[in-house]
Amino acid sequence: GIQVEQSPPDLILQEGANSTLRCNFSDSVNNLQWFHQNPWGQLINLFYIPSGTKQNGRLSATTVATERYSLLYISSSQTTDSGVYFCAARRGGHTGTASKLTFGTGTRLQVTL
Amino acid sequence: ETGVTQSPTHLIKTRGQQVTLRCSSQSGHNTVSWYQQALGQGPQFIFQYYREEENGRGNFPPRFSGLQFPNYSSELNVNALELDDSALYLCASSYLLTGSSYNEQFFGPGTRLTVL
Numbered sequence: 001g002i003q004v005e006q007s008p009p010d011l012i013l014q015e016g017a018n019s020t021l022r023c024n025f026s027d028s029v030n031n032l033q034w035f036h037q038n039p040w041g042q043l044i045n046l047f048y049i050p051s052g053t054k055q056n057g058r059l060s061a062t063t064v065a066t067e068r069y070s071l072l073y074i075s076s077s078q079t080t081d082s083g084v085y086f087c088a089a090r091r092g093g094h095t096g097t098a099s100k101l102t103f104g105t106g107t108r109l110q111v112t113l
Numbered sequence: 114e115t116g117v118t119q120s121p122t123h124l125i126k127t128r129g130q131q132v133t134l135r136c137s138s139q140s141g142h143n144t145v146s147w148y149q150q151a152l153g154q155g156p157q158f159i160f161q162y163y164r165e166e167e168n169g170r171g172n173f174p175p176r177f178s179g180l181q182f183p184n185y186s187s188e189l190n191v192n193a194l195e196l197d198d199s200a201l202y203l204c205a206s207s208y209l210l211t212g213s214s215y216n217e218q219f220f221g222p223g224t225r226l227t228v229l
Contacts, residue, residue, distance in 0.1 A: 004155075030214040030216075031214070031216050031217070031218075033217065033218065035220070040222070041150075041201050041203075041222065041223045041225070042220070042222045042223065043156075043203065043220040045217070045219060045220075048217040050214075086155055086156075088155075088156075090216060092214075099144060099146060099161055099169070099207060099209060099216040099218065100146070100158045100161065100169055100171065101146070101148075101156075101158060101205075101218060102158070103148075103155030103156050103157070104155055105154065105155050106155055
């Protein structure tokens with residue numbers, strides 16, 4: 001199956017700093033999602049981005065499918081950005097069924113005052 | 114639009130018992146997937162249900178089973194509970210259209226299962 005690796009595993013930032021989280025995947029994908037998991041365990045959808053670039057407020061993401069990586073940018077970080085960020089991918093070639101997402105091990109972000 | 118809901122929120126069982134977890138999919142979605150998340154790890158795919166049939170399974174033993182109902186809600190059943198089954202169980206719903214690669218998944222808040 002597809003392998004998903006995330007880096008860095010841990011990140012500590014001061015409020016206001018910018019950061020880049022990376023996700024590498026081992027095969028072509030037709031689904032690539034970024035999630036933020038809050039302290040209560042809820043996975044919050046950030047981006048659905050199998051290719052291209054998207055922006056949502058202070059967050060943006062870019063997936064370069066041909067080079068098998070995705071980046072999540074967080075600008076002007078706030079303490080509420082703290083938590084674990086997961087990248088998850090679905091191997092390409094599957095259409096309509098068997099929508100298994102393979103998750104990375106996450107990046108744990110702590111934003112301090 | 115109603116999001117994905119799960120019940121119960123927390124559950125404590127003893128080894129050897131059986132448990133049933135429930136999930137209601139987001140309005141308009143026809144597919145439910147279940148994931149297990151052990152402490153400090155990313156979620157692991159258990160299985161998916163589409164049109165009331167299991168449609169894809171991860172590396173989990175047969176004592177993990179499920180159902181999908183005509184309203185697209187779903188149950189996850191785990192028999193003969195083991196200590197290692199202690200985890201957060203997440204349900205995700207999505208809309209699958211045959212022949213389409215679009216498959217954004219939306220997750221519920223999870224059920225935290227503790228096996229003693």
